Amino acid sequence: MARTNPNFKNLSKNYLFSExxxxxxxxxxxxxxxxxxxxxxxNTTEPIVHAVIKGLKSKVRELxxxxxxxxxxxxxxxxxxxxxLSKWYGKRGxxxxxxxIFISDGAKSDCANISSIFAxxxxxxxxxxxxxxxxxxxxxxGKKLIYLAAKEENGFFPSLPEEKVDLIFLCSPNNPTxxxxxxxxxxxxxxxxxxxxxxxxxxxxxxxxIQEKNLPKSIYQIEGSRKCAIEIQSLSKSAGFTGIRLGWTxxxxxxxxxxxxxxxxxxxxxxxxxxTMFNGASNIAQEGGLAVFSEAGxxxxxxxxxxxxxxxxxxxxGLERLKLKVFGGVNAPYLWAKCPRNxxxxxxxxxxxxxxxxxxxxxxxxxxxxxxxxRFSAFGRRKEIKAGIKSLKENLRRGL
Amino acid sequence: MARTNPNFKNLSKNYLFSExxxxxxxxxxxxxxxxxxxxxxxNTTEPIVHAVIKGLKSKVRELxxxxxxxxxxxxxxxxxxxxxLSKWYGKRGxxxxxxxIFISDGAKSDCANISSIFAxxxxxxxxxxxxxxxxxxxxxxGKKLIYLAAKEENGFFPSLPEEKVDLIFLCSPNNPTxxxxxxxxxxxxxxxxxxxxxxxxxxxxxxxxIQEKNLPKSIYQIEGSRKCAIEIQSLSKSAGFTGIRLGWTxxxxxxxxxxxxxxxxxxxxxxxxxxTMFNGASNIAQEGGLAVFSEAGxxxxxxxxxxxxxxxxxxxxGLERLKLKVFGGVNAPYLWAKCPRNxxxxxxxxxxxxxxxxxxxxxxxxxxxxxxxxRFSAFGRRKEIKAGIKSLKENLRRGL
Numbered sequence: 001m002a003r004t005n006p007n008f009k010n011l012s013k014n015y016l017f018s019e020x021x022x023x024x025x026x027x028x029x030x031x032x033x034x035x036x037x038x039x040x041x042x043n044t045t046e047p048i049v050h051a052v053i054k055g056l057k058s059k060v061r062e063l064x065x066x067x068x069x070x071x072x073x074x075x076x077x078x079x080x081x082x083x084x085l086s087k088w089y090g091k092r093g094x095x096x097x098x099x100x101i102f103i104s105d106g107a108k109s110d111c112a113n114i115s116s117i118f119a120x121x122x123x124x125x126x127x128x129x130x131x132x133x134x135x136x137x138x139x140x141x142g143k144k145l146i147y148l149a150a151k152e153e154n155g156f157f158p159s160l161p162e163e164k165v166d167l168i169f170l171c172s173p174n175n176p177t178x179x180x181x182x183x184x185x186x187x188x189x190x191x192x193x194x195x196x197x198x199x200x201x202x203x204x205x206x207x208x209x210i211q212e213k214n215l216p217k218s219i220y221q222i223e224g225s226r227k228c229a230i231e232i233q234s235l236s237k238s239a240g241f242t243g244i245r246l247g248w249t250x251x252x253x254x255x256x257x258x259x260x261x262x263x264x265x266x267x268x269x270x271x272x273x274x275x276t277m278f279n280g281a282s283n284i285a286q287e288g289g290l291a292v293f294s295e296a297g298x299x300x301x302x303x304x305x306x307x308x309x310x311x312x313x314x315x316x317x318g319l320e321r322l323k324l325k326v327f328g329g330v331n332a333p334y335l336w337a338k339c340p341r342n343x344x345x346x347x348x349x350x351x352x353x354x355x356x357x358x359x360x361x362x363x364x365x366x367x368x369x370x371x372x373x374x375r376f377s378a379f380g381r382r383k384e385i386k387a388g389i390k391s392l393k394e395n396l397r398r399g400l
Numbered sequence: 401m402a403r404t405n406p407n408f409k410n411l412s413k414n415y416l417f418s419e420x421x422x423x424x425x426x427x428x429x430x431x432x433x434x435x436x437x438x439x440x441x442x443n444t445t446e447p448i449v450h451a452v453i454k455g456l457k458s459k460v461r462e463l464x465x466x467x468x469x470x471x472x473x474x475x476x477x478x479x480x481x482x483x484x485l486s487k488w489y490g491k492r493g494x495x496x497x498x499x500x501i502f503i504s505d506g507a508k509s510d511c512a513n514i515s516s517i518f519a520x521x522x523x524x525x526x527x528x529x530x531x532x533x534x535x536x537x538x539x540x541x542g543k544k545l546i547y548l549a550a551k552e553e554n555g556f557f558p559s560l561p562e563e564k565v566d567l568i569f570l571c572s573p574n575n576p577t578x579x580x581x582x583x584x585x586x587x588x589x590x591x592x593x594x595x596x597x598x599x600x601x602x603x604x605x606x607x608x609x610i611q612e613k614n615l616p617k618s619i620y621q622i623e624g625s626r627k628c629a630i631e632i633q634s635l636s637k638s639a640g641f642t643g644i645r646l647g648w649t650x651x652x653x654x655x656x657x658x659x660x661x662x663x664x665x666x667x668x669x670x671x672x673x674x675x676t677m678f679n680g681a682s683n684i685a686q687e688g689g690l691a692v693f694s695e696a697g698x699x700x701x702x703x704x705x706x707x708x709x710x711x712x713x714x715x716x717x718g719l720e721r722l723k724l725k726v727f728g729g730v731n732a733p734y735l736w737a738k739c740p741r742n743x744x745x746x747x748x749x750x751x752x753x754x755x756x757x758x759x760x761x762x763x764x765x766x767x768x769x770x771x772x773x774x775r776f777s778a779f780g781r782r783k784e785i786k787a788g789i790k791s792l793k794e795n796l797r798r799g800l
Contacts, residue, residue, distance in 0.1 A: 001597040001658035002566040003519040008669055015675065043471040053464045056684065060460060063644070064453045071443040071642030105505050105645075105682070112677035116540065119403040136676045140516065166402040197401040242471030243683035244463070245505075258401035269408055275415065276536045277512035282505070282682040283643035284456065381466075 010139045016132065016365030020349070027353055037388030039315060039376045040361040042175075044240045046307065048288070049300035052239060055291025059284045070283060075275040077103020077248065078286045084293040085248065094220040096250055100267060102274055103289070105281045106247040107205045107234035111169075112137035113277075114201055114230060114249065117269040118167060118257075125165040127158045129176055129363060129370030131203070134169040149369050150177060156327060156336065157185050160192050168193065170219075171203040173210060176366045176375040177336040178328015180215050186222045193228035197258055199266075200229040205247075208238035208305050210331040226252040227262060237308075237333060237379070239292045239301045246285045308333050311385050312378035318389035319376070322396065335376040336363070348374050356395040358388045410539045416532065416765030420749070427753055437788030439715060439776050440761040442575075444640045446707065448688070449700035452639060455691025459684045470683060475675040477503020477648065478686045484693040485648060494620040500652050500667060502674055503689070505681045507605045507634035507647040511569075512537035513677075514601055514630060514649065517669040518567060518657075525565040527558045529576055529763060529770030531603070534569040549769045550577060556727060556736065557585050560592050568593065570619075571603040573610060576766045576775040577736040578728015580615050586622045593628035597658050599666075600629040605647075608638035608705050610731040626652040627662060637733060637779070639692045639701045646685045708733050711785050712778035718789035719776070722796065735776040736763070745774050756795040758788045 020040065028034060048056070062068035076082070082098035089096040104110045111133050115124065120142060126134045128147040138145055146165050148158030156179035161168070170189060172181035193200050202219040210217050219229045231250040235241035255266040280286075291297045312329035319326045319337055329335035337360075339348040345362035352358045352374070361377070363370030380388075420440065428434060448456070462468035476482070482498035489496040504510050511533050515524065520542060526534045528547040538545055546565050548558030556579035561568070570589060572581035593600050602619040610617050619629045631650040635641035655666040680686075691697045712729040719726045719737055729735035737760075739748040745762035752758045752774070761777070763770030780788075 001564075002522065002599045003658045004660060004666070004669055005517050005519055008517070008672060011672065011676075045466075045469065045471070047466050047469040048463045050464075053460060056460045056463070057457070060453060060456045063448045063456070063640075064450075066445075066447050069445065069447040069640070071445070071636075071640070073643060106679050108679045109677060117405050117408070119405055120542065122402065133676060140673065140676065142520070164401075199402045236471075240463075240469070240471070243473060243680075245679065245682045258403045260404060266404070269404055272408060272411065273540065276411075276533060276540065277509060279506050279508045279645065280643075282645045282685050284684050285682050 005140065007140050007142045011136055016361065019365070020359065020361060023350065023353065024359060034357050036357050036359060037384050037391055038359045038380055039385060039388045040359040041380055042377050044237060044242045044379050045381050046240055046304050048240050048244070049297065049304060051294055051296035051300050052288045052291045055297075056284055056288040059287035063284075073280050073283055073286070075278055075280045076271060077101065077281060078283070078290070081286050081290045084290060088293055089218065089220070092217060092221065094218050096220065096252070100250055100252050102249045102251065102270060103281050103286060104247045104249060104274075104278070105245045105285075106236060106241075107203060107232050108133055110232045110247060110249045111201070111203060113273070114232070114270070115141055115143060115167065117266070117273050118199075122166040123164065125161045125168040127169070127171070127174070128368055129366030130169070131171060131175045132366065135367075147367065150174070150179070151369055152327075152338075155179060157181050160188060164196060165198055167199050167201060169201045169203065171205075173206040173332030174328070174334070175206065176334055176361065176363065176370065178332035178334035179336070180210060180331040183214070183216050183222060186216055186219060190219070190222045190225045190228060194224055197256055198228065199255065199257060200225070202229050202231045204231050205234040206237055206332055207233070208301075209309060209333050211309070212331055215331055220250075226254040227256050230255070235289055235292055238305060239297075240304065241285070241288070244285045244288060246281055246289045308378045311380065311382060314385055314389060315376050315378065318392060322392060329376075329378065333378040335378070336373050337376060339372050339374060342372070345371055345374050352392070352396070355397055356388070356391040358392055405540065407540050407542045411536055416761065419765070420759065420761060423750065423753065424759060434757050436757050436759060437784050437791055438759045438780055439785060439788045440759040441780055442777050444637060444642045444779050445781050446640055446704050448640050448644070449697065449704060451694055451696035451700050452688050452691045455697075456684055456688040459687035463684075473680050473683055473686070475678055475680045476671060477501065477681060478683070478690070481686050481690045484690060488693055489618065489620070492617060492621065494618050496620065496650055496652070500650055502649045502651065502670060503681050503686060504647045504649060504674075504678070505645045505685075506636060506641075507603060507632045508533055510632045510647060510649045511601070511603060513673070514632070514670070515541055515543060515567065517666070517673050518599075522566040523564065525561045525568040527570070527574070528768055529766030530569070531571060531575045532766065535767075547767065550574070550579065551769055552727075552738075555579060557581050560588060564596060565598055567599050567601060569601045569603065571605070573606040573732030574728070574734070575606065576734055576761065576763065576770065578732035578734035579736070580610060580731040583614070583616050583622060586616055586619060590619070590622045590625045590628060594624055597656055598628065599655065599657060600625070602629050602631045604631055605634040606637055606732055607633070608701075609709060609733050611709070612731055615731055620650075626654040627656050630655070635689055635692055638705060639697075640704065641685070641688070644685045644688060646681055646689045708778045711780065711782060714785055714789060715776050715778065718792060722792060729776075729778065733778040735778070736773050737776060739772050739774060742772070745771055748774055752792070752796070755797055756788070756791040758792055
């Protein structure tokens with residue numbers, strides 16, 4: 001008799017975005033003519049840049065001809081793409097060999113799947129508030145979670161775990177808080193990991209939003225991290241690949257665990273996992289990815305990132321004019337605003353929606369420590385963001 | 401201290417295709433001028449058909465403009481694609497609602513991930529010989545495997561499990577044997593599953609190769625199967641999407657297990673798994689998929705399948721002229737040839753390679769019961785297949 005995986009019962013029932021969608025729909029049912037301003041959406045809105053469109057088109061053309069058609073590729077990804085990524089890391093002073101890079105269909109899958117190569121009884125530390133995928137994927141796998149509070153007093157970067165842990169998920173620039181870790185903060189975690197033979201899973205999906213030169217874009221800019229850190233990356237937010245799907249994971253050969261001596265064992269495990277359970281990212285998406293790392297692609301995508309950062313700045317200034325306390329949004333596409341007058345994050349979400357028709361994302365949906373905050377996102381359309389800020393200014397009732 | 405997942409130690413060390421590749425490379429190192437004929441490859445070689453190229457191009461164009469750009473979609477897949485699949489099933493007399501369809505990046509991922517929604521101590525029955533993904537993914541997850549022998553005397557379709565099992569993986573048309581299940585054979589398994597509240601995972605990735613009208617293309621053509629079967633499908637072999645990546649899984653609302661009463665519970669679990677750990681298939685691939693199910697797309701892909709089936713027939717006739725006993729290759733793209741004179745499958749592989757420069761796939765790589773057979777594939781280029789058969793005829797030493 002088949003039985004279901006009991007771990008699914010440990011997941012919270014309402015998924016954040018289905019609940020916000022529901023409340024917006026309910027509001028629209030009562031106010032069918034209302035104009036809604038979505039400042040909460042984590043979805044990109046700018047089109048794919050010219051250089052990348054050229055890459056995508058060239059692959060489609062190749063697939064249409066017998067002479068250039070290709071089927072299955074390397075499940076770790078096209079070697080040209082991995083070589084170009086290796087060079088890209090080289091330019092930021094980080095040495096990563098193409099064989100340490102695994103192309104995937106996006107950071108979400110990799111963040112969710114990476115734990116499967118580690119012991120089922122692993123103790124996994126995650127930040128609170130947190131991107132829900134780390135939490136939910138590890139709960140489904142039955143792993144033990146330890147929450148590391150990221151609060152205002154520690155700059156929304158967590159302190160070291162007090163109990164021993166085996167795996168630590170970190171994300172910088174952070175989703176949802178927009179906090180960006182300093183080198184010294186990552187240093188502490190790398191030291192902890194090395195001392196305890198723990199591994200850091202570093203989600204760097206928003207690294208390209210970092211503008212300040214002294215902030216690390218990759219965990220591998222911290223010495224010693226090749227022995228204790230896996231890095232996960234994505235083109236979703238740096239090149240608009242949210243729908244096209246492309247990401248990658250770096251698994252250094254030097255990783256050391258209780259049972260791996262730093263001679264490529266973990267790299268081989270992930271290779272085995274991927275070649276067994278995944279058939280590679282779409283070859284069209286990979287050709288688009290290759291174009292992202294061309295000179296033109298880098299120039300054009302950097303411009304797009306600047307555009308989103310200007311959005312972030314508009315939101316930041318708009319909220320600050322309303323005397324809200326706002327974090328993030330400088331080296332990150334997310335802003336983390338403190339709810340006024342001790343409102344809960346869902347109460348503030350409702351207030352913003354009902355009074356100004358602005359959609360935010362309630363912080364409580366990201367964990368207990370997210371309570372009392374809402375997240376804003378820079379990925380909306382400029383026009384909608386400006387109109388939303390105007391509506392906040394004009395319609396939000398006093399007492400903010 | 402991090403530790404690795406000990407289940408990986410249960411996987412066999414040499415992955416089948418890396419070993420065949422190694423032997424071919426070794427042969428070429430000694431005979432650098434040899435012309436090799438690959439009749440073993442499971443990779444498609446025909447280009448993407450015109451109607452589908454049009455679909456792919458139209459999505460790339462949409463992504464290039466702000467007005468038509470889209471990012472994240474529904475993680476279960478584009479609703480238009482699911483609706484068109486629902487109609488496609490309708491035409492073969494099978495009622496599947498769009499909400500029971502989950503679009504994915506291919507059958508491999510779904511075959512590997514589906515077990516994760518079932519209890520960790522599930523007993524999983526798989527055929528022997530078998531597509532290695534069912535075996536390896538369940539071993540990594542620590543599930544107990546029960547092998548069902550598929551031998552010549554039972555037409556390479558397994559008999560019912562003798563002990564109680566919870567999940568049963570079936571594949572028809574079969575990879576590697578090319579055997580195609582009759583309705584009566586599937587009926588037996590559906591009856592078993594209903595009696596025991598077991599679930600069948602039915603891999604129908606090669607269904608479009610079925611030409612005989614009375615052979616079932618979908619498990620849902622068997623009455624009662626909506627209560628006990630999940631079906632996994634793919635466009636890899638029916639539309640050349642091996643590299644583009646697109647598949648789908650059907651999880652009926654009626655599924656019954658020990659703890660699910662047939663009211664959509666299993667469907668909701670898979671939805672939760674996918675929305676947590678997967679961000680949807682590439683939107684470009686999905687638009688291509690939509691075009692596959694257009695009138696022109698169906699016509700053109702059917703023609704391509706016929707072409708591959710002609711390849712299969714050429715191989716079948718060629719091998720039979722050499723007095724080999726050959727199975728499959730009629731309603732399936734794979735052929736299963738008995739090794740002559742009690743040669744082992746690796747010995748016969750070596751003989752074919754060294755004497756005629758023909759690559760096959762040793763049956764032993766698919767399981768114990770695969771010993772004594774080699775697999776041929778119809779997915780090669782016509783010219784190479786013809787030349788390979790000619791070489792077999794002219795160069796294979798006597799005593800076959």
